[in-house]
Amino acid sequence: MNLRPAPIHFAWYERLAMRVLFALVLERHIPASLSHLTITAPNGVARIIDVRFLLEPSVFAVGRSLLLAALVLYVLRVGWSIALPYITLFSIGVGTIINSQGAISHYLQIVSLVLLAQTAAHFYSLSGKGKAAASEGLSREDLLVNWSQQTIAAVYLVSALTKLIHTKGAWILQSPLIAVQIIKTTEQDYYDRLHPAGLQAGLRVAEWITLHPLLVMLIMTGGLLLELSAPLLLLGRGWAACYGLALVAFHETVGRVMQLHFTYNEYLIWIYLVNVPFWVWLGWRRMRERFKRPDSAA
Amino acid sequence: MNWKEAAVVWARSRWKPMFIFTAACLLIGEQYPFSNFPMYSSFGSSTYYLYLGDGMGAPVASLETIGMSTPTLKKVFSTEMRKERERLQIRAGELTPEQKQLVGERLLARLKNSPAARQRGGPKPEILRLYEVNISVRGGRFEKQTELVAESR
Numbered sequence: 325m326n327l328r329p330a331p332i333h334f335a336w337y338e339r340l341a342m343r344v345l346f347a348l349v350l351e352r353h354i355p356a357s358l359s360h361l362t363i364t365a366p367n368g369v370a371r372i373i374d375v376r377f378l379l380e381p382s383v384f385a386v387g388r389s390l391l392l393a394a395l396v397l398y399v400l401r402v403g404w405s406i407a408l409p410y411i412t413l414f415s416i417g418v419g420t421i422i423n424s425q426g427a428i429s430h431y432l433q434i435v436s437l438v439l440l441a442q443t444a445a446h447f448y449s450l451s452g453k454g455k456a457a458a459s460e461g462l463s464r465e466d467l468l469v470n471w472s473q474q475t476i477a478a479v480y481l482v483s484a485l486t487k488l489i490h491t492k493g494a495w496i497l498q499s500p501l502i503a504v505q506i507i508k509t510t511e512q513d514y515y516d517r518l519h520p521a522g523l524q525a526g527l528r529v530a531e532w533i534t535l536h537p538l539l540v541m542l543i544m545t546g547g548l549l550l551e552l553s554a555p556l557l558l559l560g561r562g563w564a565a566c567y568g569l570a571l572v573a574f575h576e577t578v579g580r581v582m583q584l585h586f587t588y589n590e591y592l593i594w595i596y597l598v599n600v601p602f603w604v605w606l607g608w609r610r611m612r613e614r615f616k617r618p619d620s621a622a
Numbered sequence: 623m624n625w626k627e628a629a630v631v632w633a634r635s636r637w638k639p640m641f642i643f644t645a646a647c648l649l650i651g652e653q654y655p656f657s658n659f660p661m662y663s664s665f666g667s668s669t670y671y672l673y674l675g676d677g678m679g680a681p682v683a684s685l686e687t688i689g690m691s692t693p694t695l696k697k698v699f700s701t702e703m704r705k706e707r708e709r710l711q712i713r714a715g716e717l718t719p720e721q722k723q724l725v726g727e728r729l730l731a732r733l734k735n736s737p738a739a740r741q742r743g744g745p746k747p748e749i750l751r752l753y754e755v756n757i758s759v760r761g762g763r764f765e766k767q768t769e770l771v772a773e774s775r
Contacts (some may be wrong), residue, residue: 331636360689360738365701368654416655423654427697436655437647442641472637478643483659485648490663504759506673511755512692515673517638518683534762555640584661 365426380609420584437549445471484551500537514585568597668758677749689742726772
């Protein structure tokens with residue numbers, strides 16, 4: 325088996341779909357306003373730079389309008405040297421403020437990291453070193469998509485390594501204790517809005533886990549291995565699609581059982597890993613070849 | 623493999639961005655946009671969460687009152703507890719119930735008047751209480767203990 329990431333040449337319709345869908349995700353990941361937030365525990369760049377100016381509604385409105393303009397440029401593939409750094413800085417600025425309330429959330433990092441990778445890939449492709457990629461026939465946009473995939477792989481690899489580091493490798497053995505966490509997240513979900521709908525289901529799952537620890541360890545091993553082997557998704561289109569679907573199933577399961585939703589992770593997985601347009605096109609081509617009338621072939 | 627050969631292998635590697643992002647996330651840790659993604663990276667036999675109640679002890683929907691979810695409420699409280707431990711130079715051990723109550727009262731006062739509460743929250747009860755629920759599992763059975771941390775008028 326060749327363990328070098330396969331350079332993939334993406335067709336125009338794949339790249340267009342990726343740009344449009346990622347732009348929609350980027351528009352959505354920035355809230356309409358930040359004026360409801362305060363910076364009580366500066367995080368990231370907020371520890372060095374005062375980013376409170378973004379809390380000012382008028383400043384934020386201008387920033388958001390500029391974001392929309394930059395997203396249009398991004399989709400049209402025009403002025404990326406300005407648009408990409410701007411989108412990246414704005415995303416990091418907003419994410420920094422959201423994470424500077426004394427509570428770190430983990431649903432936005434993947435978007436800012438992919439943007440950071442795309443900006444780096446763009447400037448790398450403009451540099452002399454980037455010509456090496458061009459010599460393999462990779463376009464600038466192919467490189468951007470490849471680096472985005474590598475960033476997604478890195479996010480899952482980091483998550484797996486942290487589990488092993490924090491537990492000195494004993495994460496699997498500890499995993500049946502997730503039952504306590506499920507009770508916690510279920511009841512937290514209830515106290516958010518006092519909707520009792522999911523309470524009994526959460527309790528039942530937690531009780532089931534305490535009764536079947538070995539089976540739970542087996543399931544959790546699958547999840548850990550999926551994260552740990554995420555670099556394999558770089559081996560080609562098929563690997564990326566299979567890993568993408570497995571990761572979506574993983575997130576959906578975690579979402580249903582623990583009320584923890586990683587919507588932006590799923591969006592990026594669908595866009596950059598599963599890549600539906602390619603498989604639709606491939607399926608359509610295969611169908612056409614199969615049902616092609618013999619006389620028309622002649 | 624000497625360092626020169628290693629440098630050549632590195633230069634030719636197509637996995638560089640993934641290695642760089644992996645190393646950056648692990649080394650920099652929780653500094654946005656980087657993160658080592660520590661959620662549920664270890665499990666203990668006990669945990670806790672916080673919820674809000676009114677003067678009669680009845681639960682109050684946190685999103686609809688202070689515009690903040692209960693997981694965020696726990697994280698914010700935990701950060702304030704850490705800050706208080708640092709301020710009091712407590713290196714090991716926990717805060718006393720009285721110290722914890724002071725942290726809770728300050729936090730409730732701040733959350734009741736926060737921009738999030740004003741813009742996203744609804745009417746607030748005259749007395750707002752902060753409760754802590756400790757959950758543990760022993761011998762396959764769950765145990766829960768609820769205690770009042772602080773209240774704000």
